[in-house]
Amino acid sequence: MNLSIIGAGHVGLVAGACFAEIGHDVVCIDNDPKKIAELEAGRTPFFEPYLPEMLAANVERGRLRFSLDLADAVEHSEVIFLCVGTPPLPDGEADLSAVERVTRQIAMLSDGYRLIVEKSTVPVLTGERIYNTMRIYRASHGRGEFDVASNPEFLAEGTAVRDFLFPDRIVLGVETDRASQLLQGLYQPIMERSFDWRPNCGAPDEDQRPEMVVTNRNTSEMIKHASNSFLSLKISYANMVARLCDAVGANIDHVTRGMGLDQRIGPQFLRAGIGFGGFCFPKDLQAFVSMAERNGVQFDILREVEKLNLSQLDYFVHKLKRELWVLKGKKIAAWGLAFKANTDDVRFSPAIYVIEKLLAEGVEITAFDPQAIDEARHTGLDIEYAASAEEAAAGADALVLLTEWPDFRNADFARIQQSMVRPLILDGRNLLDPNKLRSMGFEYISMGRP
Secondary structure, eight states: OEEEEEOOSHHHHHHHHHHHHTTOEEEEEOSOHHHHHHHHTTOOSSOOTTHHHHHHHHHHHTSEEEESOHHHHHHHOSEEEEOOOOOBOTTSOBOOHHHHHHHHHHHHHOOSOEEEEEOSOOOTTHHHHHHHHHHHHHHHHTOOOEEEEEOOOOOOTTSHHHHHHSOSEEEEEOSSHHHHHHHHHHTHHHHHTOSOOOOSSOOOOTTOOOEEEEEOHHHHHHHHHHHHHHHHHHHHHHHHHHHHHHHHTOOHHHHHHHHHTSTTTOSTTOOOSSOOOTTTHHHHHHHHHHHHHHTTOOOHHHHHHHHHHHHHHHHHHHHHHHHHSOOTTOEEEEEOOSSSTTOOOOTTOHHHHHHHHHHHTTOEEEEEOSSOHHHHHTTTOOOEEOSSHHHHHTTOSEEEEOSOOGGGGGSOHHHHHHHSSSOEEEETTOOSOHHHHHHTTOEEEOSSOO
8 A cells, every 4th residue: 555654753654664564555754854855764763673784785675765755644644644753732732733734735735535543642532623624614615525434553662663563562543444344454474474574574464464443533532542541650659669678678560570471460560679760651641641630530530640750760769879878979870861762752751850850969970872872961860970880980989770671681790799899780671680799798788679
């Protein structure tokens, strides 16, 4: 099929590359000339494993191109995916101005049938708004038929390519048979695994095929928000249990393993740490609560999740302060800047929040991250950046581990132990082996592990 992807951010670029990989003809549109120029020059504007290679391969095959011209995209495609940004407003609502603007433009530009698919994370009833906008502006310009569908993304940064091509489920929110048939045909190669891409990315066994959930638009939009909010709740629950483990001398790793073996609970997202961040979970949680309250539902449990997530970061800083007594003037090594491993994204990063709290206490910080240093520089933090994990730790009074990069497990801890003023590690991600580090002479503290 001929597809257009409007918005060349994380969701749009991954969707465009993967749709091209499974055989479709794709044009990715963005209104940022610098971003389009980078993409045309073969540079990816953010770090995502496997994405640069997939973009380059499909540009070479002629299945994927980039453009600033929305009219070109609308003319090119029968199916148009909206992947524009929906950042949070001060009151927690999602800013849908980009969605509305692009919808109006599509309505006035297109002749003939078009299927408009919302893939950005949006509040429930956004599909109805898009439909009404298309209807009004198409009527005023004498245009033809159209459909509006919801097809939410369930991509995690760092595993987004794998998540797109080997999903647990594909959710289609449609109102007509025509839209349903088009989208089911679009995803048929993924449902049948009839594509060749098989790197060592943790792809499931051949017989583990995704489920396709076909429902109406409102339900599809609800599935996305309810999913992300529940995962946020699960993370915060694990963190509260970890605090209790700290208080009574229990081991959170053993507790969550014992819980996760119950198939009704499962082990995913029961990992204690310093809380969730990134551009999706915090804003989606706020938007879901705001939408619920606007419709007369007081989602108090999710309000508590927001509070608990922020308080977990304060709890982490308190643990460090308890060990060091006075923070002012101390030198701290910070391992990790991205909100999670395998991305360079520092938006709403717990690591950045912790660093800001420590700077406010008068701490001197030297930080290292395998991918996110360039992005962190844009935040304006008054910190030093090191070229390696070992360099960051040299001369430090303590080391705080803030992002769960697997690389940190392989650091030269013998050298680090000798170079630190005080060999104290506060592991905010429970990434490292306590017994190994203590045997090497480190003071080692983690989250909920005695």
